Amino acid sequence: MRAVVIGAGLAGLTAAADLTTAGVQTTVLEARDRVGGRTHGIEVAPGAWADAGAAYLGDRHTQLHKLMAGLGLTATPTTMGGRSRFALRDGEDTRAGRFPPLNAVALGELFDLLHDLTAKVRSDAPWRTPDAAALDAVTAEQWAEVNLRHPDARLFFPLFLGEMMAADPARVSVLHMATYLRSGGGLRYLNAFEGGAQQDRVLGGAHRIAERLAEQLGARIRLNRPVRAIHQDGGRVSVHTDSGRTYQVDVVVVAVPPLLAQSIDYHPGLPAPRATAATGRGCAVKVQLVYRTPYWREQGLSGWSVSATGPLLSTVDDSPPGGRAGVLTGFVTGAEAYRFAALDPATREAEVLHQVSELFPRLPRPTAVHVNDWVNEPYSKGCYAALFGPGDWLRLGPHLSTPYGRVHWAGTETSTEFFGLMEGAVRSGHRVATEILSGYETAGGTP
Ligand SMILES: Cc1cc2nc3c(=O)[nH]c(=O)nc-3n(C[C@H](O)[C@H](O)[C@H](O)COP(=O)(O)OP(=O)(O)OC[C@H]3O[C@@H](n4cnc5c(N)ncnc54)[C@H](O)[C@@H]3O)c2cc1C
Structure with missing residues (x-):
């Protein structure tokens, strides 16, 4: 054959x-x-690589682990020690852990609502979920307008969706949001580093x-x-x-x-x-700032940050093991990715450097800035994955x-x-x- x-x-x-x-x-x-x-490596120092595309994996990614083992590749833990930086309201805030300085009850209620939605989805055939037609008819943005009352939940929801699935809430149906979260192992698993989907990276790059x-x-x-x-x-x-x-x-x-x-x-x-006219490009631009060493660790910081203003809505320490370079990776996701992707390269870099100088004021200037615009990649047309808009799961799913x-x-x-x-x-x-x-x-x- x-x-x-x-x-x-x-x-x-x-x-x-x-x-x-x-x-x-x-x-x-x-x-x-x-x-x-959608996996792509960039060499940030001689022999040291960072992931410009997909990076993270967890224990439940069993077929990936099996494939890697057969190819002689190993996983290396994601670094997450130290305090986080937040720029969600006026000014910046530094605190332990990744939970943002927002109303904990409001965010708890948001996660409960998302959990209930996710639990409803029929994981083997999302289009056969009870109420599939209703869930597929509205966007996540419309759902948020009706269901999220507290301003902190409204502020955090698009940031969360951007980080989790590189989605603009206005472009995905509720059924797509719930299906993505369900198929990835649920909210907690997808969101977690230790014990979750971001626990490890591929040593040497995915x-x-x-x-x-x-x-x-x-x-x-x-x-x-x-x-x-x-x-x-x-x-x-x-x-x-x-x-x-x-x-x-x-x-x-x-x-x-x-x-x-x-x-x-x-x-x-x-x-x-x-795909249909409602099917969208996953909206993420990944930015790597390269330093001689991960200076933020010396300052007691993890490199993790969350901002409401952008362009980088979150950052994470992606330094290759072995101390050959410090890499701060920034994610521009959701609606902000469409705006940022349309800028010229010099303006993009200037915006990134300005924001990082406010989030991490004691860092020296990076030795290199790499911007990977996946939204406009002609042979990806967005990432992390396609965004299914209203009606898509019912129309495309069965086929x-x-x-x-x-x-x-x-x-x-x-x-x-x-x-x-x-x-x-x-x-x-x-x-x-x-x-x-x-x-x-x-x-x-x-x-
Ligand atoms: C920035 C970013 C971050 C991500 N983060 C993660 C993560 O942390 N963890 C995770 O598990 N996943 C992550 N992902 C998603 C992950 O990369 C994808 O799910 C996965 O790599 C998709 O693999 P694929 O083979 O289905 O598609 P692709 O990798 O898109 O492969 C499709 C191939 O087809 C080629 N092609 C397209 N059109 C044609 C054509 N007409 N003729 C010939 N060839 C064609 C393309 O060039 C491409 O090589 C991320 C993706 C990106 C971009």
């Missing part, structure tokens, strides 16, 4: 590795000049996972091959790239984000869309992983487990390979 996998992110590479192991002649077509997709998989797959991976069209005719499929190349195969895996899967030309046309003839689907957005995360991508890759291998075996074919 011959297969083409479109997309060399974690989902596509996992699928390609499984298919290759089973004896399928596999080619991976990747649009960029690198593998890894991009290493894709690079190691790519080493194993070797010449099966073709870079700079954006796919434009997929034609199905009888028992064969042909895949057409931008540069005019055609690949004739038995089966295709599309492992790209929904907005990009939707922009491929299908003949015959898709029976159900992969996300349903094969269309010989075309199969993978990618973190096709996984109801850990949707939007690296773990979801890896699980989707294994799922699609099993689906292909079992489907074609029962049809009497051999891989």
Whole structure:
């Protein structure tokens, strides 16, 4: 059997590795000049890397841990000792822990409401959740207007949603918000560092996972091959790239984000869309400020901060282990990411430096500032993941992983487990390979 996998992110590479192991002649077509997709490393000092894309993982990310172990990669704990900085009302505040200096009862009520919503979702099929139509009809912003009375809850809610799922509350349905939180292990797990989804990072950078998989797959991976069209005719499929190349195969895996899967030309046309006009780009810009050493630790600070004004709505210590550099990573998320992404590079850097000088006044000037604008990345179209707007879960949900003839689907957005995360991508890759291998075996074919 011959297969083409479109997309060399974690989902596509996992699928390609499984298919290759089973004896399928596999080619991976990747649009960029690198593998890894939404994982991407930047070298912040010789041999020391920081994650410009995905970074964190936790114990429940079992398939990711298993994959890493097989590739000889290990996890390293996230650093979180010291006090946090907050700029939520007038002026700044320094305090122990990550709980913001806002009304604790109001925030507790917000989390209770979110917990109740999350508990309602049918995790295997969110579109079959009781009240799914009602939950999918309103945006998280409309929900907040009705349900959040206290000004502190109203202030904190968009910051929380931005940090958790890189979402602007105005762009996602309540069903999407609840599904994302549920599929990631619930509010507490997703939000936590120790014991939670941010407990660890990949030693050497998350991009290493894709690079190691790519080493194993070797010449099966073709870079700079954006796919434009997929034609199905009888028992064969042909895949057409931008540069005019055609690949004739038995089966295709599309492992790209929904907005990009939707922009491929299908003949015959898709029976159900992969994205709609309501589907949005995940809104995050990740900023890395590089220092000779993590100076904030000497000042008793963790590097963690939360601000209401932006551009950096939160910062975290992402310094590589071994003391070779200090890295303060800032997240510009939610509606602020759209504004920030539209600025010219010099203005972005000036805004970031000004804000950091107020949040961490005793830090020297960074030696480098890296800005990764995922909102406008043509081959990601947003991150951490696609944002499903009103109506999307009901319309797209039932078809996300349903094969269309010989075309199969993978990618973190096709996984109801850990949707939007690296773990979801890896699980989707294994799922699609099993689906292909079992489907074609029962049809009497051999891989
Ligand atoms: C800033 C940021 C922070 C994140 N933080 C975390 C985190 O801490 N923990 C976590 O678990 N996850 C995090 N994520 C999400 C995580 O990166 C993704 O869930 C995961 O990497 C998605 O993998 P994928 O294979 O499904 O898709 P992708 O990584 O997007 O891979 C798709 C691939 O397809 C290629 N492609 C697209 N269109 C075409 C085409 N037409 N033809 C050929 N190739 C094409 C792309 O170039 C890409 O390489 C983060 C993401 C970002 C960007």
